[in-house]
Amino acid sequence: MRQIKHLFIFSALVLLMGFSFSNFLGIYHQTILALCGINIILAVSLNLVNGFTGQFSLGHAGFMAVGAYVSAALTTLWLPTLTNPFLMTEIGVNLFFLFALLAGGIAAGLTGFLVGVPSLRLKGDYLAVVTLGFGEIIRIFILNIEPIGGARGLIGIPQLSNLYWIFGFVLLICIWIHRIVSSIPGKQFMAVRDDETATSAMGLSTTRIKVRSFVYASFFAGIAGGLFAHYIAYLNPATFNFNYSFQIVAMVVLGGMGSLTGSVAAAILLTGLLEALRPLQDLTGVDLRMVIYALTLIVLMLTRPEGMFGRHEIWEFFKKFKKSPQGFVR
Amino acid sequence: MKRFNSSLAFLFLALAAVGCKQKNQNVIRVGEFGSMTGTEATFGISTHRGIKMVIDDVNKAGGINGKQLELISYDEGGKPEEAVTVVTKLIAQDKVDIILGEVASSRSLAAAPIAQRNKVPMISPSSTNPKVTEGRDYVFRVCFTDPFQGKVLARFAREDLKAKRAALLIDKKSDYSVGLADFFRKTFESLGGEIVIEQNYAGGDMDFKGQLTSIKSKNVDVILHSGYYTEVALTMKQAKDLGIKTVFIGGDGWDSPKLSEIGGKAIDGHYFSNHYSVDDQDPRVQDFIKRYKALYKEVPDGLAAMGYDAALVMVDALKRTNGQVGPVFRDALAATKNFPGVTGVITIDENRNASKPAVILKVQGDGSYKFVKRVNP
The missing domain is CATH 3.40.50.2300 (Response regulator)
Structure with missing residues (x-):
């Protein structure tokens, strides 16, 4: 019964968000919201690795690229060759899109597994460098595949993604990750973060735990990539360079390592800020956006080095909890 | 807690993006997007300068049929996904009538479907990839193709x-x-x-x-x-x-x-x-180079000349429609024939590509180019 109730609340929420966003906002604000939503998924999923498991990954954009290209290749190259009449209908196309998204996510998760198994035996700086390298390898690999556009980019992707899809996945993934980190395997992630030696002394395989967290994160990044590809309707390997990975890391650090709502807030802030500052260009004549963007990061990091929310979730501030529900004192 | 509140307030402030602008009937809005920052910043800056010269000239001369041109430029930092955002903004928020951009084919390819969907004519100054205009009747270019x-x-x-x-x-x-x-x-x-x-x-x-x-x-x-x-x-x-x-x-x-x-x-x-040569003795070219040098203190590169020509072709079509925009303007643009630009005589063909001459240059040991000949299509 409880599940049905939750499912009902969830669908109502998605419909409400999708409906209000698509009907009361112009396409420009919708585009910004869509990008916010995609960045939320990326930040929240990276938080699983960087925040909750304490492993520093710098290759998130690479996994997003895998998901984006796999799903876009399915809908752009494979879908038009299928002759099943069901796939011509609105429902059929959307179901195929869901399938493509999941396929992209699974491909990204698989890549995450292949990258994670050798590299997650490393720690700290070494892991950061290795993931950075893998992220670039994935991008260069895509750059050399001719059928999906190579350096020119993949054109003609059907615009299937919309705010219903994006915010449906945002809600689903946020809830999913929240449930992961509140479960026993999630506690294992945090155990690895807090004391790896103690965790392995307890008889747990820390590498396995780290790989699991990494695969989850890559899977979600792949979904975000699929949503991105079908919203922008054009893919270019240059989009997924390490700058994008850094941006996602900035969101996680700014929001607070280990705070899901922090990542959500930071993703909205950083995505929205750059767009909100555009009018400034009209007033001053020079593009000050990146200067202010960088200054915001510096000021926030100096005043709150632990990130906006630290390790807390937003509701903990309102309930004035001394202890977080997870049971550890910060 | 206090800090937390202020960061929340900041968040909402950032989110409160500016509202729509009023549409003024006596102004023709021209949107431009380009890479003013990033690794290809010189591309965007040169093109912008070329475009701005034309817009300022037209406005000084009293506009088109009494209508002034308003140029709205946005920087997309050389990122295709940001090109999508700014072109959407140009169309939805700024309600531009015409879009000029981009240099690189990747950004033009990202933006062209949006211009096409909203039926806003888009002119690319220098994207040479054939796919940019293919199958899109609102997307044009003033450069030759590969x-x-x-x-x-x-x-x-x-x-x-x-x-x-x-x-x-x-x-x-x-x-x-x-x-x-x-x-x-x-x-x-x-x-x-x-x-x-x-x-x-x-x-x-x-x-x-x-x-x-x-x-x-x-x-x-x-x-x-x-x-x-x-x-x-x-x-x-x-x-x-x-x-x-x-x-x-x-x-x-x-x-x-x-x-x-x-x-x-x-x-x-x-x-x-x-696309063009600085040694070309054509008075149009020399005049452009002289004025560009006076304004920006440097010799215009090919991209500045292409930006200048894209704006000129747009103004020429606007003159023929008496300042009317929309489908009428699109048709006028498509009918551009033998227009004398800085980079040669431009004719828009049935695929909305420019049919125009190329120049052959000989590279000198000191890094300058010597004009050899002009090859007509």
Whole structure:
């Protein structure tokens, strides 16, 4: 019964968000919201690795690229060759899109597994460098595949993604990750973060735990990539360079390592800020956006080095909890 | 807690993006998007300067049919996804009537579907990839395409250099390079020439001695190097070391000050095709160069000239519609015929591409280009 109730609340929420966003906002604000939503998924999923498991990954954009290209290749190259009449209908196309998204996510998760198994035996700086390298390898690999556009980019992707899809996945993934980190395997992630030696002394395989967290994160990044590809309707390997990975890391650090709502807030802030500052260009004549963007990061990091929310979730501030529900004192 | 509140307040402030602008009937809104920052910042800045010159000229002269032009430019930092956001903003928020942009084909390809969907005419100053305008009746360009450039080079090699046997050196990673070489081959062979050898490399390579040695043994009259300036300069240097005296020819990918910086004296005597030449004695060109120099204190590069021409073609079409925009303007734009621009006489063909001359330039050892000839389509 409880599940049905939750499912009902969830669908109502998605419909409400999708409906209000698509009907009361112009396409420009919708585009910004869509990008916010995609960045939320990326930040929240990276938080699983960087925040909750304490492993520093710098290759998130690479996994997003895998998901984006796999799903876009399915809908752009494979879908038009299928002759099943069901796939011509609105429902059929959307179901195929869901399938493509999941396929992209699974491909990204698989890549995450292949990258994670050798590299997650490393720690700290070494892991950061290795993931950075893998992220670039994935991008260069895509750059050399001719059928999906190579350096020119993949054109003609059907615009299937919309705010219903994006915010449906945002809600689903946020809830999913929240449930992961509140479960026993999630506690294992945090155990690895807090004391790896103690965790392995307890008889747990820390590498396995780290790989699991990494695969989850890559899977979600792949979904975000699929949503991105079908919203922008054009893919270019240059989009997924390490700058994008850094941006996602900035969101996680700014929001607070280990705070899901922090990542959500930071993703909205950083995505929205750059767009909100555009009018400034009209007033001053020079593009000050990146200067202010960088200054915001510096000021926030100096005043709150632990990130906006630290390790807390937003509701903990309102309930004035001394202890977080997870049971550890910060 | 206090800090937390202030950061929340900041968040909402950032989210409160500005509202819609009022639509003024007596103004024609022109939107421009380009890379004013990022690795290709000079592309966007040069193009913007060229466009701004035209807009200011028109407004000083009283506008078009009493209507002033308003230029709204946004920077997308060279990122395709940001090009999508700013073009959406131009159309939805700023309600522009015409869009000018972009230099790089990747950003034009990202933005063109949006312009097409909203039926806002878009003019790309210098995206040469054929796919940009393909199947989109609201997307135009004022530059030639890669196929045309391949043809021009083949004719120049065959008719002016009297070459019979040619070698191809192709960057397999670049769409531009592969396409250019393909079209060169077709025309060159149809004119009775022969492609003796084809060698490949990947953009970013530093060593071309292997490819050059194979080419040397074939005793060719001309070598087509269809890549970008960095590899071109390195190849020429190594060719000189190997004692190869064959002439190199190539496309507009050569056009950069870096060519002589890297290549030094080795680049002397080779030819490439480009959009315009600063040595062109045409009074229109010289006048443009003089005014550009006075305004911005530097010699305009090809992209500035293309931006200038894109805006000129737009103004010309607007004059013919008496300042009316929308579908009427689109039709006028499509009917552009024999328009005298700085980069040559521009005619928009049925595929919304510009049919216009290319210039052949000879590279000098000191890094300057000597105007050789103009090749008409």
